[in-house]
Amino acid sequence: MDVRTRAPGKIILAGEHAVVHGSAAVAASIGLFTSVSLRLHSPSDNDDTLTLHLMDVDLHLSWPIGRIKEVYPDSVNSIASSPTTCSVETIKLLSTLVEDHNIPEAKIGIVSGIIAFLWLYTSIQGNKPATVRVSSELPLGAGLGSSAAFSVAISAALIALSAVKVKFGKGGEGWVGFGEKEQQELVNRWAFEGEKIIHGKPSGIDNTVSTFGNLIKFKSGALTCIKSNMKLKMLITNTKVGRNTKALVAGVSERKKRHPDAMTSVFTAVDSISNEVASILESSSSSSGYGDEIEKEERVQELMEMNQGLLQCMGVSHVAIETVVRTTLKYNLTSKLTGAGGGGCVLTLLPALLSAPVIEKVIKELEEECGFQCFIAEIGGNGVEICFDGQT
Secondary structure, rough: OOOEEEEEEEEEEEOOEEEEEEEEEEEEEEEEEEEEEEOOOOHHHOOOEEEEEEEEHHHEEEEEEEHHHHHHHOOOOOOOOOOOOOHHHHHHHHHHHHHOOOOOOHHHHHHHHHHHHHHHHHHHOOOOOOEEHHHOOOOOOOOOOHHHHHHHHHHHHHOOOOOOOOOOOOOOOOOEOOHHHHHHHHHHHHHHHHHHHHHHHOOOOHHHHHHOEEEEEEEEOEEEEOOOOOEEEEEOOOOOOOOOHHHHHHHHHHHHHHHHHHHHHHHHHHHHHHHHHHHHHOOOOOOOHHHHHHHHHHHHHHHHHHHHHHHHHHHOOOOHHHHHHHHHHHOOEEEEEOOOOOOOOOEEOOOOOOHHHHHHHHHHHHHHHHHOOEEEEEEEEOEEEEEOOOOO
């Protein structure tokens, strides 16, 4: 049986870094997806292998089921409805399977993702032969939640073809929401286990946004889903500058030690910004007038500008980020970094009344003159979705 799933990436709309120090933050799904195609082999296929095609990095890996059983004999002891944490010993065993393939040095960074795939697959499906294809619209390592989208899409596909009863949308072709809240929560818990393999100690924010979509407000470890009908379109600019998230987080903490009163005031201001952004988005509804929506859009723009200024105060901006800010400001557009900063991606709000030619000019300048990579995406859309190619 064939199934396709897709899960969105995420952005931090407000509150990054300050959230570590007790402030609120707001994350949103974006209309860029990681997609998974899964086909379980039938006896007539005469193919007793588990094959993984990572299309975007041109990696094609295959393991005979007998080899998996040999290396990891406990792979059939898990239950799909009961997510468990992968032990250090199991990671070492699964690493042996990855070592069967000579992963090029340039692609060594995705090894943890392959281990997470093997863990999720064997935990949920056991030792069934299959072919899995993964493709993504999300750039890797740019702070847009690519690993979480991978874990969520993989988990959803595996659960859909497991013994877990999942109620999908009503028939027809195309994408439908994945099950009800209980099944979505199951996907989220499995995806979080995958994220732990990839990142060690993830916050759980990325996989939660990817699973449930829309917006999430988080503070002091508590996550709250926000329902919003407000359509915001963002230009996402990947500066292609790598960053060390741990070092940036540590740098903010060191600055707080040196200037405790000033930095506490910064974090308090960020908390207010995040709360106001959440309030604006949550208050938006389909019954709001067009003028009201434009006013709310302008308020979000101002809050983004203020947030970026405070992120500069924290010392997490970068010359590439400031280049995007200055470039977009020439067109009266507001930008802020998203995520860790120090490079990575920058958000630019594209007002509803902004003309297409202006957007084209901005993108051309950012890409051709600055060497960046641009995407356009709506925020706050659906979470994980599934498609049975017309069969439900």
